[in-house]
Amino acid sequence: MSATPELFDYPRRMERLRLLWALAAIAAMAAPHALHLAPWIMVAAVALAAWRITAMRKAWRLPGRYARYGLGIAIFAAVLFTFRTLNGPEAGAGLLLLLSMLKLMEAQGVRDYFLLVVLAFFLGLASLLYDQTIPLALYMLPAVWLATTALLNVAHPDSDRGIKASLMSSGRLLLPALPVAAVLFLLFPRVPGPLWGIASQKHSGVIGLSTTMTPGDLGQLAESDEVAFRVKFAAAAPARKQLYWRALVLHEYDGNTWSSGNLSWNRKFAAAIHGSAVSYDVTLEPNDLSTLYALDLPVQVPEDTGLSSNYEIGTRTLVTERKLYHVTSYLDSSYGADTPGWMLHRDLALSTERNPRTRALAQKWRDADSSPEKIVKDALAYFHDQAFSYTLRPGLLTSQDRVDEFLFGTRRGFCEHYAGAFVILMRAAGIPAHVVIGYQGGEPNPLDGYYVVRQRDAHAWAEVWMPERGWLRVDPTAAVDPARVEQGLDASLPSDEIPGILFGDHPWLIGLRNTWDAVNNSWYQWVLAYGPELQEKFFKNVGLDYGNWGQLAIVLAALLIVFAMLVSFYLWRQRRPPPPHPVVRDYRRFCTRLAKLGLEREVWEGPLDFAERVTRARPDLGPAVRAITTSYIELRYVERGDAERFHRQVKTFNPSAAPR
Numbered sequence: 001m002s003a004t005p006e007l008f009d010y011p012r013r014m015e016r017l018r019l020l021w022a023l024a025a026i027a028a029m030a031a032p033h034a035l036h037l038a039p040w041i042m043v044a045a046v047a048l049a050a051w052r053i054t055a056m057r058k059a060w061r062l063p064g065r066y067a068r069y070g071l072g073i074a075i076f077a078a079v080l081f082t083f084r085t086l087n088g089p090e091a092g093a094g095l096l097l098l099l100s101m102l103k104l105m106e107a108q109g110v111r112d113y114f115l116l117v118v119l120a121f122f123l124g125l126a127s128l129l130y131d132q133t134i135p136l137a138l139y140m141l142p143a144v145w146l147a148t149t150a151l152l153n154v155a156h157p158d159s160d161r162g163i164k165a166s167l168m169s170s171g172r173l174l175l176p177a178l179p180v181a182a183v184l185f186l187l188f189p190r191v192p193g194p195l196w197g198i199a200s201q202k203h204s205g206v207i208g209l210s211t212t213m214t215p216g217d218l219g220q221l222a223e224s225d226e227v228a229f230r231v232k233f234a235a236a237a238p239a240r241k242q243l244y245w246r247a248l249v250l251h252e253y254d255g256n257t258w259s260s261g262n263l264s265w266n267r268k269f270a271a272a273i274h275g276s277a278v279s280y281d282v283t284l285e286p287n288d289l290s291t292l293y294a295l296d297l298p299v300q301v302p303e304d305t306g307l308s309s310n311y312e313i314g315t316r317t318l319v320t321e322r323k324l325y326h327v328t329s330y331l332d333s334s335y336g337a338d339t340p341g342w343m344l345h346r347d348l349a350l351s352t353e354r355n356p357r358t359r360a361l362a363q364k365w366r367d368a369d370s371s372p373e374k375i376v377k378d379a380l381a382y383f384h385d386q387a388f389s390y391t392l393r394p395g396l397l398t399s400q401d402r403v404d405e406f407l408f409g410t411r412r413g414f415c416e417h418y419a420g421a422f423v424i425l426m427r428a429a430g431i432p433a434h435v436v437i438g439y440q441g442g443e444p445n446p447l448d449g450y451y452v453v454r455q456r457d458a459h460a461w462a463e464v465w466m467p468e469r470g471w472l473r474v475d476p477t478a479a480v481d482p483a484r485v486e487q488g489l490d491a492s493l494p495s496d497e498i499p500g501i502l503f504g505d506h507p508w509l510i511g512l513r514n515t516w517d518a519v520n521n522s523w524y525q526w527v528l529a530y531g532p533e534l535q536e537k538f539f540k541n542v543g544l545d546y547g548n549w550g551q552l553a554i555v556l557a558a559l560l561i562v563f564a565m566l567v568s569f570y571l572w573r574q575r576r577p578p579p580p581h582p583v584v585r586d587y588r589r590f591c592t593r594l595a596k597l598g599l600e601r602e603v604w605e606g607p608l609d610f611a612e613r614v615t616r617a618r619p620d621l622g623p624a625v626r627a628i629t630t631s632y633i634e635l636r637y638v639e640r641g642d643a644e645r646f647h648r649q650v651k652t653f654n655p656s657a658a659p660r
Contacts, residue, residue: 017157018113019056019104023049025117025150028143029124030097036130038082041094044075048101063105071102089129096123113154120147132528134520148174176567183559186538187552190531207455208287209247213258213437215402219392219414222489224455227285228439229293230521231451234279240441241485242331244296244461244473245453247289247438249310251346255354256402258420258435261346268307269339271297272470275332283450283524284323290315292325293438293453296473297335300328309343310434310471311335324529337470339432344465347432355403355424362428372466375429379422380479387411388418390481390492415477415484419460422476432465436473441488447518456489583635583643586650590628597655607633621655628653 027049034042055062063071075098076086083091100119107113124140124147149170153161207224210217229245237243250258278295292305292313301313302325308314313327350359361382365375394412399405403424406417413421419435426433440459442451461475478485484492526534536546545551580588591601591610599617601610611629615622628649634641 013159014157015108016056017159018110018154019052019107021150021153021157022104022107022113022116022120023053025120025147026097026100026123028146029120029127031143032127032131032136032139033093033097033123036090036127037094037097040078040082041098045097045101048098048104052101052104068102068105071105072099075099075102089126093123093126093129096126110155114151117147117151117154120150134523137523145170145174176563176570179563180560183556183563185530186535187556187559189549189552190535208285209289209437209458211248211260211289213250213416213420213435213460214256215394215397215413215417215420218416218437218458218460219394221455221458222392222414226455227517228287228453228455228457229285230283231442231453232281232283232449233451234281237444237451238278238295238331240488241478242295243441243451244459244475245293245439245442245457246296246298246311246436247291247293248312248436249308249463250435250437252349253420253424255351255400267309268311269309269336269470271299271311271330271333271335272337273297273299273330273333275330277328277330279326279328281324281326283521283529284319284325286321287319290318292319292323292327294327295329295331296436296438297331297333298327298329299333300326302326309336309339322524322528324525334470334472336465337468339465339470344432347434347465348427348430350424350427355401355428357401357404357408358421358424359428361407362425366429372429372431372464375431376426376464376474379425379429380474380476383418383422383476383479388413388480390414390418390477390484392493416460418476418480419462422462422474426462426464433462436461436463440475440485443488445514445518445521447514448521450518450521452517583632583646586647587628587632587636590632590650590653593653593655594625597657618655624649624653624655 030042030045052062054060075095079091079095079098080086083094085091086095096119100116100123103112103116103119107116121144124143127136127140145167149163149166152170152173153166207221207226208228209221248260250260252259252261277299280295282293284292292302292315294301294313297311298307298313301307305313305315305325352359362375365378370378389412391412392414394414394417395410397405397410403421406413407421416435416437423433423435437458437460439453439457440461441457442453444451459477461473461477463471464474465471475485481492539546544555579585587607594614595601597618599614605613607629611625614625628646631641631646631649635643635646
């Protein structure tokens, strides 16, 4: 009587297993999206999942066709309203997740649940579009394993198979794929650019330089320990005081903010190059600028970029993804001796209604019949000799004459205060000048040899134009506090203002940070940024010709065949019957010796029956056969006796062909 309900309950139990495994796969793959998607999307997905589970347990009726249509339209509208588009990783992932959960409302049978697990894999891929960090990669390993296990249980549900057994089965399926994936990753031809280079909204709040500079901007950046970029020098690194990383040149000043202005000039001015070239590779973090950073003065830049007249490296699009590029610079150089007068006029612009004391001081230097070089020295001496203070907490400048307030009042400022005031002094003295913003310094990581430049290294300096020499770098901050340039920010600030002071108090934290930074950098250099250039380098290291695609195809095919053979051997080993027990092996040897005498044991014949038949045929062998058979039965079925004694009995059993 009880068998009938169990018979009808079997399909429901299989359906329940498929539903739970499909939900587990979707949950594992969708979890990383919680860090990026709008909260309402995750809440809605959880609510739909709870609805489906409750409906299964309480036998509720699922939404009909038109109700599902309505929910689908509402999902599209809500995603469009949230992201203002249906394109892009965030909107696409949110839509995929919600529509997958909506599919649950009609899922029935193997096909529907199989489709849901496949959609879970796509959700996992979508998370890689806006995050390729090591933590996510480590998370995705068990997530893919779980989703593969779900795929196995959806196709072949079994309520008697436990989770551990399911994981072991799917693990045996995945392990042979790992070496094949590694070979394809290393040898399959790569496309130029990052694999996951799809635009995303995630960098809309990137910390870093902007196209303008207002007093306090760089001071705020100095509070951040985030990495701005990493540098690998081809040879010995220059001294720290030479590490001026050029980003943007600012020409126009409105009394508070410096900006580049809108005067376009594409021609690159001639550079006066001195000294030796410095070559290096830069790994730039997203900066939301159409600008790359390079040592002052860059000469050789990436092919897809261009140098402006001010030697800024411009890109065609905003840098919203990590970028790897190579640059060659000459540190002891100047440029722009051929700058036309109408362009120099822009860098002499000065309001005649503001900062009268600053203009009067500059006019005093100019009236002394000083050369431009002497005026620059006088200005630097003024910053050095007067009671100026280099600080992250200068206070706000509130008057209309902010430069006067700074130079003759507060005298407390960060690098942007000194660079801006110096440029105003130079212009007031009739010397063309402008502000340059970028970074200064960098710390070597002893683990991988990379120099790490952080946001806290953001810096501003000035450039002045000298006849027949062009634009020359002048850093007034170095006159106020030389330690800032020679030793870094920590050496120039009071201890209570040093950002990241926790690392200074605990040196072991510095080692931990260096280790993590080196691991992250290696992950990007050799995994995420593994493109044609690195692939060509790898091919040369293993003796392959990068351009010989026929050779590559042969190597690929050979390696895949080798892996296929290894997998086949592994499967054969798995299916091969286990070796017999030593007692069984000895008994088989005993039977083989009798078979040579014409006394072969039949398949259906037990040990006692065989012993009786042998005894009837060869009475002379009876005592030995009975003794061996008795020992075998005790060891094999009663699990007692002496295995060594049995082994000796069989070893000494050498019957002759004829009875004695």
